Amino acid sequence: METSVTKESKKRNQAPLKLAVQFLKDYKEVIQNHSLEQQIEITEHLIGMVELMSGYLQKDDESLYGECLKRASELMKKYGVAAQSFYEKNFTQYFYYENALGLATNAIIHGAAVA
Numbered sequence: 001m002e003t004s005v006t007k008e009s010k011k012r013n014q015a016p017l018k019l020a021v022q023f024l025k026d027y028k029e030v031i032q033n034h035s036l037e038q039q040i041e042i043t044e045h046l047i048g049m050v051e052l053m054s055g056y057l058q059k060d061d062e063s064l065y066g067e068c069l070k071r072a073s074e075l076m077k078k079y080g081v082a083a084q085s086f087y088e089k090n091f092t093q094y095f096y097y098e099n100a101l102g103l104a105t106n107a108i109i110h111g112a113a114v115a
Contacts, residue, residue: 019094026089038079042086045075053095068092 027046031039049068056064076083 023091023094026091030085030089033085034082038082041075042083045071046091049091053092057095 027043031042034042048071052064052068052071055061056068072087076087
């Protein structure tokens with residue numbers, strides 16, 4: 001019989017996977033109604049965003065965060081309303097512990113399926 005500690009550990013170990021699954025789900029929802037050219041640009045933007053935010057969180061370099069915001073603003077200016085779904089997903093929430101913890105907890109509680 002499993003102990004409650006083991007069950008709790010299993011739930012906690014699901015957090016990174018649930019976050020990755022939710023990120024991928026959000027990504028797929030964002031790109032589904034865009035042209036191939038837009039999908040590529042959004043994908044490249046997200047990759048750049050992950051790289052910049054990773055550097056920002058490791059080095060606490062405000063210029064990297066500013067660059068991330070600048071690029072997001074440029075994408076919004078370029079695509080306007082067409083980029084609305086991207087901004088509604090608020091991908092930056094995945095980079096902050098409190099937000100990511102909330103997303104993971106919500107996914108675990110509601111049993112988000114693995115895509």
